[in-house]
Amino acid sequence: MWLSVVGLCVFSCAPKLQNVEAPIEQVEDFSFTGTEAIPEKWWTSFNDPELNILIDSALTENLNLAATWEQFMAAQAILRREKSSLWPDIELVARSAVSRPEPDFAGGENFQAGLAAGYEVDLWGRIRAGIEAEEFRAEASFYDYQAAAMTLSAEISATWFQLLTFRKQLDLTNRQIETNEEIIRLIRARFTSGQIRAVDILRQQQLLESTRDQKIFFETQLRLLQNQLAVLLGRPPQNLSITPESNLPDLPLLPETGLPLELIRRRPDVKQAYNQVLAADREMAVAIRNKYPRISFDLSAQSRSNNYGNLFQDWAYTLAGNLVAPLLYGGRNRAEVDRTEALKNQQLFLYGQTVLNSFREVEDALIQEQKQKERIEVLERRLNLAQKTNKQLRIEFLNGLSEYLDVLLSLDQEQQLQRDILEARQTLLEHRITLYRTLAGGFETERTDSEEF
Template sequence: MPRNRLTFQLIIFLGVLLMLFSGCRTQSDLTDPIEIPESFSESGVEIVPAKWWTSFEDKRLSTVIDSAMSSNFTLLTAWERLRAAEAVVDRESSLLFPTLEATGSARADRFSDSSRDSEQLQLGLSTSYEIDLWGRIGSTIDAEQFRAQATLYDYQTAALSLTAEITRTWYRLADAQNQLALVNEQINTNLTVLELLNNRFEIGQIQSVDVLRQQQLVEATREQRTYAEARVQTLEHQLAVLLGQTPQSGVDLRPEDLPQLAPLPSAGLPTDLVQKRPDVRSAFASLRAADNDLAAAISNQYPRFSISASASTAAESAGALFEDWAVSFAGNLLAPIFYGGELRAEVDRNEAVKNQRLYEYGQTILTAFREVEDALIQEKKQVESIESIERQLELASQSYRQLRIQYLNGSGNYLDVLTALDDIQQLRRDLLTAQLTLVEYRISLYRALAGSFETEMIAENN
């Protein structure tokens, strides 16, 4: 048997033998870092849709959010980050296939003695392939795939956060418009009272100090209008930027009023929340990526085996280029012996990163549970707060009516009337603010319970 044939068969045998170990990975079992509770403290019966903001039954809001899904720059940035992560997966997956390269060269030598002129043409192909011993390459690819999954969940989290921010801004704008309308109404009321006091002062029924106090209330209410007008405009600017527009462009759609809240949504089971919240799923995917990085680092301490082959032809003319071929085949075994502790240190580093991702995953779960519980208790207590403000407003109105009658009959002090009127106006403004806060707590609850939803970009790329 020819010697080169024996060498070739020996290399093939060694390669097949080593391939039997291919795919052997050293990964650990991943368990939940915390004990998942059986249920939340409270729960309703209303099922939250994937597009949770539709629960407000506000078509204008839905139109604004649909527009932002394709124009918000923060969300577009998250999408490009996802595309980059998917490209990394494709890049690492290419290591599972052999590389193939073509070479070519041409050389011409010219001398004063033309009989010595020469030409040299050369073409060649070369290929190499690393057999994935111990699953190092496979673990690296899996790690990048999990990182790409985490990036997808991060994109979905960004989309959810954007919808929540737009919805909050939308209803804050509605509240600002309501506050402005209320303040204008209160200014008119205070001016009417001021005119009445001026008439009474002219006929000597009251003192000038009562007129001055009422004028001060008018100016204080006008100050409230200045603040309300500024708030309306800044919220319009904020909404425009969320839609990917300049603040100067303004917004075409504006809210009409605060929504009537649907019944309390069903909180579901904590285990279901862990499985559907994209930020929790992202943390778990990052943990699995770190686990595969650790497996790749461990496998990197073991020998590597690669196969390479090449074929080339050379001639002095194009016609004779393919008459003679040189073929080579080689097997290469690389076994790390001494790296000064570098490989072991890389294993230790990846193990620490994996533990870090494990703790981050646990903290993300705890944060998700806290957000649900916080939103539930905040909404419950805010309802009680609104009821208290409404009772205070009713009592203040009764006090104002009685004090005003006493004052008009000449048996009361106008300062008491003025204080009662100011209390009523402030309570009415506080009631609007409290109603907005209740809506914001419901938004927080929907956001805390929501899973991912399909955006137009995801639908187009599936």
């Protein structure tokens, strides 16, 4: 009868873990979707072997990612520590004392040895709730690691494509410099025959110097990106020299976005926020169960003697049961429950905000990619028109129908459009990287594949 009453109290008074829903309204499907499935290692969609090698190396060598993994290891250690509370604590006690003058302490207990054990009965599930809280925190820490790995792979991909773009910009600028130098030689020859003004030569020289200035800028950015990539790989910049051999890849087919609820179950940052809510819920359960009585047992066995020879002949045993019930704490326990409930609600709202942010990131990436494709089409049409205009103006100039200033302005516009298109294509790849990062889930790394993990 008594056991039935206790069991009823346990199951009726202890708060249970419930499913957590984000406090947001029902969501509709994403604006765009494709048909291509996203591979676990999404960067392989670009079919760039050099990029694959760089990311594989960074996932092993990057120091920030290694630090995040150690944070997860610390969370695992905390979990093991909390689980030890389910077992009795057993201690070995040994004591030796020498008293002077000896005759004054005849019959004194100078040697002592024994064992002591203590165990708390988890009657209301308070200890298990604390363990569950640490389990959810450990899972959240693991998803932190997965999110950091995802961010790192995206950073390296973006940096790599920027590096390829600036290398192509540098090659293009060198060709433009050669073109401008050749034009200067031609117009100087026409100047000697009186067919062109001196100011036209000066203007063409200005364009040449402007192109050389662009070259210096691209050379600087190329070196800075190499340094950035080296740090992402966990190496000193001065120890690593990267000479990219790849070209900018073609944009892969648009991936399938899936349902919004699938995104919630897939993204590591969303799962991290979800587990923080569950951990806060279990902390609240601990605070509630702290209001209930605690039952514990202490067992000790001791042997005492005046010499080592007789130390283990006589033993004394003690078994004690303890019942501790909160009686008057001035509202402290109630306040702790209110505090943990507020923290749980805080984590719930943060989880909802994380879900909203994830939806927005997908929508933003889809819209940006779509509009960037349209912009590239416009730029390509503008470049085509600029090339035709430049060709026509050169013919008119040679026939004395146009001023050289018109040719110069057209040439400058054409060269700038060539650079703009390269930059626009690189931006399009960055939007696709963002889309992959927002849609993809966590992936396995060398650390998570290890037998120890």
